[in-house]
Amino acid sequence: MTTEWDRQTAVTDLGGGAFGAELADGWRVGGGINGGYLLATIGRALGEVTKKQDPLSVSAYYVGASHPGAAQIRTRVVRDGGSVATMGAELWQDDEQRITVLASYGDLGRLSDDVRTTAPPMGLPPREECISNEHAPAHIRAIAPLMDRFEMLFDPACIGWAMGEPSGQGELRAWFRLADERDPDPISLLMVCDALPPVTFDLGLFGWAPTIELTVHVRARPAPGWLQVRHATRNLAGGMFEEDCEVWDEAGRLVAQSRQLARTPRPA
Amino acid sequence: MTTEWDRQTAVTDLGGGAFGAELADGWRVGGGINGGYLLATIGRALGEVTKKQDPLSVSAYYVGASHPGAAQIRTRVVRDGGSVATMGAELWQDDEQRITVLASYGDLGRLSDDVRTTAPPMGLPPREECISNEHAPAHIRAIAPLMDRFEMLFDPACIGWAMGEPSGQGELRAWFRLADERDPDPISLLMVCDALPPVTFDLGLFGWAPTIELTVHVRARPAPGWLQVRHATRNLAGGMFEEDCEVWDEAGRLVAQSRQLARTPRPA
Numbered sequence: 001m002t003t004e005w006d007r008q009t010a011v012t013d014l015g016g017g018a019f020g021a022e023l024a025d026g027w028r029v030g031g032g033i034n035g036g037y038l039l040a041t042i043g044r045a046l047g048e049v050t051k052k053q054d055p056l057s058v059s060a061y062y063v064g065a066s067h068p069g070a071a072q073i074r075t076r077v078v079r080d081g082g083s084v085a086t087m088g089a090e091l092w093q094d095d096e097q098r099i100t101v102l103a104s105y106g107d108l109g110r111l112s113d114d115v116r117t118t119a120p121p122m123g124l125p126p127r128e129e130c131i132s133n134e135h136a137p138a139h140i141r142a143i144a145p146l147m148d149r150f151e152m153l154f155d156p157a158c159i160g161w162a163m164g165e166p167s168g169q170g171e172l173r174a175w176f177r178l179a180d181e182r183d184p185d186p187i188s189l190l191m192v193c194d195a196l197p198p199v200t201f202d203l204g205l206f207g208w209a210p211t212i213e214l215t216v217h218v219r220a221r222p223a224p225g226w227l228q229v230r231h232a233t234r235n236l237a238g239g240m241f242e243e244d245c246e247v248w249d250e251a252g253r254l255v256a257q258s259r260q261l262a263r264t265p266r267p268a
Numbered sequence: 269m270t271t272e273w274d275r276q277t278a279v280t281d282l283g284g285g286a287f288g289a290e291l292a293d294g295w296r297v298g299g300g301i302n303g304g305y306l307l308a309t310i311g312r313a314l315g316e317v318t319k320k321q322d323p324l325s326v327s328a329y330y331v332g333a334s335h336p337g338a339a340q341i342r343t344r345v346v347r348d349g350g351s352v353a354t355m356g357a358e359l360w361q362d363d364e365q366r367i368t369v370l371a372s373y374g375d376l377g378r379l380s381d382d383v384r385t386t387a388p389p390m391g392l393p394p395r396e397e398c399i400s401n402e403h404a405p406a407h408i409r410a411i412a413p414l415m416d417r418f419e420m421l422f423d424p425a426c427i428g429w430a431m432g433e434p435s436g437q438g439e440l441r442a443w444f445r446l447a448d449e450r451d452p453d454p455i456s457l458l459m460v461c462d463a464l465p466p467v468t469f470d471l472g473l474f475g476w477a478p479t480i481e482l483t484v485h486v487r488a489r490p491a492p493g494w495l496q497v498r499h500a501t502r503n504l505a506g507g508m509f510e511e512d513c514e515v516w517d518e519a520g521r522l523v524a525q526s527r528q529l530a531r532t533p534r535p536a
Binding site for chain 1: 346352368380471480501522529
């Protein structure tokens with residue numbers, strides 16, 4: 001059986017470093033498509049270019065919004081030697097470049113077992129005490145069909161914004177699992193780092209927060225099961241903010257860290 | 269009068285998006301050249317390509333070490349429209365690509381005055397209570413001539429590694445100012461984010477920590493005067509670590525944030 005996720009991120013080798021993709025309507029959010037899903041699809045194409053199977057670091061600059069339908073991913077190898085391959089990629093739609101990417105791939109399975117993570121696990125409450133995205137109002141689900149792609153169980157301590165009472169701390173935390181109970185892997189982590197609502201919701205700033213740049217570091221292959229995800233910001237200024245994301249797996253390992261620079265949503 | 273910094277980061281327009289640079293021996297550290305200095309030099313070339321004068325976000329993938337002497341920077345415009353220009357650049361030496369870069373530029377002077385930074389200033393002790401890099405042993409200065417390019421005054425609370433007693437917290441903090449008392453600007457911040465010793469020194473892991481990827485977000489034009497710089501890591505695992513950097517200016521503004529993924533130094 002192929003899961004929804006695997007079908008929706010599938011790419012077709014067109015030769016010459018180019019790949020075809022069919023961007024799924026199911027990942028639409030507002031007037032665009034979720035940037036993490038796009039990054040994972042590009043990441044899958046890059047994984048076909050090198051024998052280094054896992055993304056270690058992927059940096060994306062978003063230059064235009066994408067829409068559901070056909071897209072082309074053009075890849076190039078910068079250097080593929082030793083234990084790391086560095087590559088570039090571009091996502092094109094309608095003869096316009098929408099995303100440009102640099103990435104380094106390697107083999108996460110060959111890394112040493114030396115783990116000295118000082119970051120504390122985020123310690124989410126048990127899932128049965130968390131608030132599911134299933135409870136989002138119908139009018140929200142209508143403009144954000146991506147919410148049907150996964151289960152997201154929010155920590156009650158930072159879901160006040162959904163009831164008109166944002167905490168003001170600039171933090172969101174949630175359990176996360178893909179539809180079909182599809183287990184996480186290094187490629188899907190590229191999406192998970194951009195799957196939660198913008199952290200600005202917790203500051204009472206609603207609306208779309210367009211990403212300028214997003215870099216994901218995949219630090220370990222995730223264990224099967226649920227993920228814990230945290231978004232936080234510390235510097236909202238000048239109409240922009242940084243959004244830091246951490247992803248922990250069921251084995252208690254910090255498996256991905258990301259940071260993005262995004263524009264603050266404009267008041268409606 | 270032209271400062272040392274301005275001379276050492278100068279680029280010459282060769283036409284067709286290419287620029288010549290002369291990488292200064294003075295920025296050598298061990299067998300290579302400081303990655304932040306290289307990024308600032310590339311950043312200066314990119315500033316010649318667009319009328320958007322300030323780097324907002326710059327991401328660099330380091331694929332090979334550079335050496336002092338002639339280098340070529342090849343730039344390309346991905347999209348230059350609206351308030352942001354997105355570009356690519358590569359640094360070449362001896363017909364080999366050494367660094368590949370993506371960047372977005374804009375006008376930091378046109379950003380809104382809305383500042384809601386929740387990150388606390390780092391609160392370094394007064395400069396007269398800090399430990400100057402002038403006190404580094406002669407054999408260290410010999411392999412790291414870059415230390416003559418700036419004044420760096422370390423917070424005594426995290427300089428124990430220099431006396432064989434690293435704190436183990438994974439943090440370094442210092443005052444910073446370029447030689448000639450050259451004031452900071454958005455381009456020089458690209459270097460400042462990579463100027464301190466690797467944060468792994470504070471974990472008792474000495475030696476060169478090769479950068480895989482470095483992204484700098486410049487968040488405001490820095491005020492004239494001294495900068496405060498902090499490096500921290502929270503996830504040293506699998507032979508790699510992230511290094512987060514914050515730079516604050518004399519006006520108390522968080523002017524740059526960066527993160528890099530680097531390899532842990534191997535035991536000598």
